[in-house]
Amino acid sequence: MSFVDQVAVVTGGASGIGEATAKLLAARGARVVVADVTEEAGARVVAEINAGGGAATFHRVDVxxxxxxxxxxxxxxxTYGGLHLAANIAGVGQPPSRLHDMDVAVWDRIMDIDLKGVWLCMKAQLSHFLAHGGGSIVNMASGAGLKATPGQPAYAAAKAGVIALSQQAALEYARDGIRVNAVAPGLIASPAVAALPEEVRAQYAAGQPSGQLGRPVDVAHTVAWLLSDDAAFVSGMTHLVDGAWFQR
Ligand SMILES: NC(=O)c1ccc[n+]([C@@H]2O[C@H](COP(=O)([O-])OP(=O)(O)OC[C@H]3O[C@@H](n4cnc5c(N)ncnc54)[C@H](O)[C@@H]3O)[C@@H](O)[C@H]2O)c1
Structure with a gap:
């Protein structure tokens, strides 16, 4: 799988799954725009990619x-004279709460970033792809968008929306050389999870069918595959990366 001569944007590229995706795409030859609201961490990711012989630049975005x-x-x-691949990974979690207790501000923030943000990014990306012969998009959903998860009503609704938007776009742009897929991770040890106390992480891991949390790079490999020509006839799919969590 090679992305030589391809330009990719990765939102949420400063951390976790987005960082792993940006690094993997760059390692396979893509020129990558690492996009995030967090500048310092984004600049670190770009420096690491460029120091390793890849090509990346940072762009601050609020999705x-x-x-x-x-x-x-x-x-x-x-910066790079084109755009072929988009990984819309930026997202935020919600403080656990039952639906009737949830503040309107929490709902609005999750919807603005996790759902509207994906639509706004796709809106800009699709307009470009339509005018330039196509492209490939992967949006970051979650297992929570497919199966009820205690304490996550807004997050689950937003991620279910990401899945629906991805399916919708896949159908609407199938004749335009554009593929759109979603990835639904289970519990992944991104920095926020990795920073939890050892006993909490152990408890999370014990609750997984495999006894382990996923790694950001596990998700990145699926994103890269879906973006690539190896998945040329795959569109409108939601791909779980969850170590069988969904089967419980
Ligand atoms: N970690 C998990 O267990 C898990 C599971 C399922 C889905 N996901 C999804 O995967 C994605 C990445 O999660 P992660 O665990 O790597 O999280 P993370 O916090 O490590 O990374 C998320 C990145 O998004 C950026 N971001 C937040 N708001 C933004 C905005 N408005 N504009 C631009 N960038 C913004 C943050 O600065 C951060 O760098 C999210 O969409 C998340 O919902 C994560």
């Missing part, structure tokens, strides 16, 4: 803002 999402596509075009 919940339409102009900012459009600005990310513009940055890819002005």
């Amino acid at each position: 919940s803002d339409a102009a900012s999402a459009q600005g990310l596509v513009d940055a890819a075009l002005s």
